Amino acid sequence: MNPVTTVSGTAYPWGAKNIDTDVIIPAHWLKTITRAGLGRGAFETVRAQPGNIFDDPAYAGAPILIAGDNFGCGSSREHAAWALADMGIKAVIAPSFSDIFSGNAFKNGIVPVVLPQDAVDRLLDVAKDQPITVDLETMTVTTPYQDRFTFALDPFRRECLMNGLDEVGLTLARDAAIGAFEHAMTAGRPWVEGRARLTADVVPTI
Amino acid sequence: MAQRPQTLYEKIWAAHVVERRPDGTCLIYIDRHLVHEVTSPQAFEGLRVAGRSVRRPELTLAVPDHNLPTTPRVDAAGKLLPITDPESAQQLDALRRNTAEFGIDYIDATAAAQGIVHVVGPEQGFTLPGTTLVCGDSHTSAHGALGALAFGIGTSEVEHVLATQTLLLSPSRTMEVRVDGTLGHGVSAKDVVLAIIGRIGAAGGTGHVIEFTGSVIRGLSVEGRLTIANMSIEGGARAGLIAPDETTFAYLKGRPMAPKGADWDRAVAWWRTLPSDPGAVYDKVVTLDAAEIAPNLTWGTSPEDVVPITGVVPDPDSFADPSKREAARKSLAYMGLEPGTAMRDVAIQHVFIGSCTNSRIEDLRAAAAVARDRKVADGVRALVVPGSGLVKRQAEAEGLDRVFVEAGFEWREPGCSMCLAMNPDKVPAGERCASTSNRNFVGRQGPGARTHLLSPAMAAAAAVTGRLSDVRELM
Numbered sequence: 001m002n003p004v005t006t007v008s009g010t011a012y013p014w015g016a017k018n019i020d021t022d023v024i025i026p027a028h029w030l031k032t033i034t035r036a037g038l039g040r041g042a043f044e045t046v047r048a049q050p051g052n053i054f055d056d057p058a059y060a061g062a063p064i065l066i067a068g069d070n071f072g073c074g075s076s077r078e079h080a081a082w083a084l085a086d087m088g089i090k091a092v093i094a095p096s097f098s099d100i101f102s103g104n105a106f107k108n109g110i111v112p113v114v115l116p117q118d119a120v121d122r123l124l125d126v127a128k129d130q131p132i133t134v135d136l137e138t139m140t141v142t143t144p145y146q147d148r149f150t151f152a153l154d155p156f157r158r159e160c161l162m163n164g165l166d167e168v169g170l171t172l173a174r175d176a177a178i179g180a181f182e183h184a185m186t187a188g189r190p191w192v193e194g195r196a197r198l199t200a201d202v203v204p205t206i
Numbered sequence: 207m208a209q210r211p212q213t214l215y216e217k218i219w220a221a222h223v224v225e226r227r228p229d230g231t232c233l234i235y236i237d238r239h240l241v242h243e244v245t246s247p248q249a250f251e252g253l254r255v256a257g258r259s260v261r262r263p264e265l266t267l268a269v270p271d272h273n274l275p276t277t278p279r280v281d282a283a284g285k286l287l288p289i290t291d292p293e294s295a296q297q298l299d300a301l302r303r304n305t306a307e308f309g310i311d312y313i314d315a316t317a318a319a320q321g322i323v324h325v326v327g328p329e330q331g332f333t334l335p336g337t338t339l340v341c342g343d344s345h346t347s348a349h350g351a352l353g354a355l356a357f358g359i360g361t362s363e364v365e366h367v368l369a370t371q372t373l374l375l376s377p378s379r380t381m382e383v384r385v386d387g388t389l390g391h392g393v394s395a396k397d398v399v400l401a402i403i404g405r406i407g408a409a410g411g412t413g414h415v416i417e418f419t420g421s422v423i424r425g426l427s428v429e430g431r432l433t434i435a436n437m438s439i440e441g442g443a444r445a446g447l448i449a450p451d452e453t454t455f456a457y458l459k460g461r462p463m464a465p466k467g468a469d470w471d472r473a474v475a476w477w478r479t480l481p482s483d484p485g486a487v488y489d490k491v492v493t494l495d496a497a498e499i500a501p502n503l504t505w506g507t508s509p510e511d512v513v514p515i516t517g518v519v520p521d522p523d524s525f526a527d528p529s530k531r532e533a534a535r536k537s538l539a540y541m542g543l544e545p546g547t548a549m550r551d552v553a554i555q556h557v558f559i560g561s562c563t564n565s566r567i568e569d570l571r572a573a574a575a576v577a578r579d580r581k582v583a584d585g586v587r588a589l590v591v592p593g594s595g596l597v598k599r600q601a602e603a604e605g606l607d608r609v610f611v612e613a614g615f616e617w618r619e620p621g622c623s624m625c626l627a628m629n630p631d632k633v634p635a636g637e638r639c640a641s642t643s644n645r646n647f648v649g650r651q652g653p654g655a656r657t658h659l660l661s662p663a664m665a666a667a668a669a670v671t672g673r674l675s676d677v678r679e680l681m
């Protein structure tokens with residue numbers, strides 16, 4: 001994962017509430033086999049409406065999305081985070097997020113920034129024609145008008161984002177401990193590892 | 207110093223802690239990982255992009271199930287038939303390629319051992335007591351029937367397990383669900399688990415791992431226990447567990463992937479130490495009396511919407527909780543049901559006997575016993591989808607396929623099928639299905655489809671009468 005320290009640029013001043021994962025990425029996109037390319041399906045139903053914010057050239061390629069309460073509710077599908085990442089979004093600012101979505105966002109290098117509604121309202125206004133900056137070093141969201149809002153993140157997750165550490169990478173760094181556990185397992189519960197591999201007689205064909 | 211009495215859950219957890227963090231989360235070793243075609247492609251892609259390998263490929267087993275059509279897979283000449291939906295074909299193909307690339311055992315769609323991942327694991331002896339087992343699928347809880355700590359995970363976690371054979375987890379609270387007494391005539395494991403979910407509610411187990419105990423659970427076969435543990439997730443629980451005992455050991459002995467020889471003896475000796483100690487304390491305890499459990503079924507769109515077959519469609523106003531009242535109103539509108547209607551007066555157009563809840567040999571025997579010498583009612587389409595190729599073979603050896611076909615049921619190839627309608631088996635909008643699966647959510651069996659969850663015998667009874675029926679009257 002690429003390290004994220006600041007996200008700066010245009011923001012979609014959307015503000016819609018209770019955006020569920022079905023709106024972020026409709027279910028029929030779930031049959032794909034890659035994370036890449038899901039940006040094409042992101043907000044498909046919103047984009048079907050003429051004059052929608054996502055097809056407005058003023059915000060094309062914006063790295064930030066400003067939304068309303070309870071962003072990412074609905075199913076646990078990780079495709080929602082993949083779709084946002086694929087459309088180039090690196091931070092979402094909202095008054096609240098669904099837990100599962102925010103977990104998935106972190107895992108995919110997207111910063112879920114929680115700010116109070118009045119701060120979000122102010123940013124929605126500024127973002128119409130000005131860029132916005134989310135800074136993980138100072139934990140602030142700032143605008144060219146000297147607005148400065150501070151936010152909080154779980155320290156562990158903040159560190160992962162800033163150092164580009166994905167959870168797999170972090171656990172791989174615990175290789176010695178995992179190896180030691182496996183060593184003890186081989187001695188104490190050898191049958192766990194010793195299962196039969198598949199062979200023709202284990203799996204007869206029709 | 208005497209050790210504090212421990213629950214089965216605590217013992218398995220403790221045996222798998224690689225590291226404990228100051229905040230209480232633990233890096234937990236994963237002994238067994240099952241993989242299917244829908245939730246794995248992006249995990250393998252992630253490994254590939256990062257240049258990572260699979261840490262312990264021999265601890266993972268892959269089998270396609272969700273997308274596979276349940277029509278014949280090879281023609282009369284034994285030639286492979288193509289899969290018509292291009293996206294399904296692509297996912298199935300990706301699983302084949304990914305498992306070959308990363309050295310993971312893969313059971314092909316044409317193998318007799320192929321089946322629903324949660325049927326295959328126990329059947330092959332891949333699922334073992336005291337192991338941690340995960341799969342990118344919520345009904346992984348089923349494997350808890352053999353005393354494995356088993357739960358569903360998301361795609362990022364699938365990747366994490368492939369790369370590290372571990373997961374970072376917080377411990378769950380524990381809940382004992384005890385069912386004592388003797389089950390009445392015509393009452394099966396499915397009726398028991400529906401009664402449990404009806405009692406605790408769809409969110410009743412949230413944050414907990416349920417251990418099912420009591421004389422009724424002890425008296426069930428492994429097949430019946432799998433039905434119960436499978437639906438733990440419908441009660442909101444993270445996982446369900448049943449202590450391993452002689453029934454479990456007898457079931458596993460000699461299965462292709464189960465331990466053999468001296469390994470087997472050592473394993474059994476350890477497995478015997480796993481059941482919860484006398485005096486072990488659970489965070490929550492619920493008890494049910496078997497005598498009060500009737501053949502059950504659901505009336506609404508949540509698995510907690512349970513009534514006995516002798517009951518009626520409830521009146522939304524009868525619920526004390528306003529949000530439940532509102533939900534019931536919506537459910538009934540979707541289900542096309544009027545309050546006060548006797549469940550036995552509700553006509554059905556579809557019957558689905560299958561899914562990881564109820565597609566094992568015992569389930570098919572129970573359904574066939576009702577279908578024998580009867581005919582599927584006019585206007586009803588009834589599907590029997592065995593849980594695996596081996597179940598299918600066994601059923602055919604016992605002549606069950608002929609019983610079904612003569613009665614007018616369709617006898618299909620194994621897979622998830624109409625449980626989630628990801629393959630071509632769907633219930634059309636507005637039509638009603640008596641289903642042995644585990645979820646009656648809006649649209650689960652197809653957009654607009656109406657689902658009633660019930661046991662295999664009850665499903666067969668509905669098929670032959672054309673309406674929801676009390677199987678006890680046909681026995």
Ligand code: SF4
Pocket residue numbers: 271272322323324343345561562563621622623625626643644
């Ligand atoms: S049968 Fe249904 S519940 Fe079971 S794994 Fe398949 S889709 Fe999931």
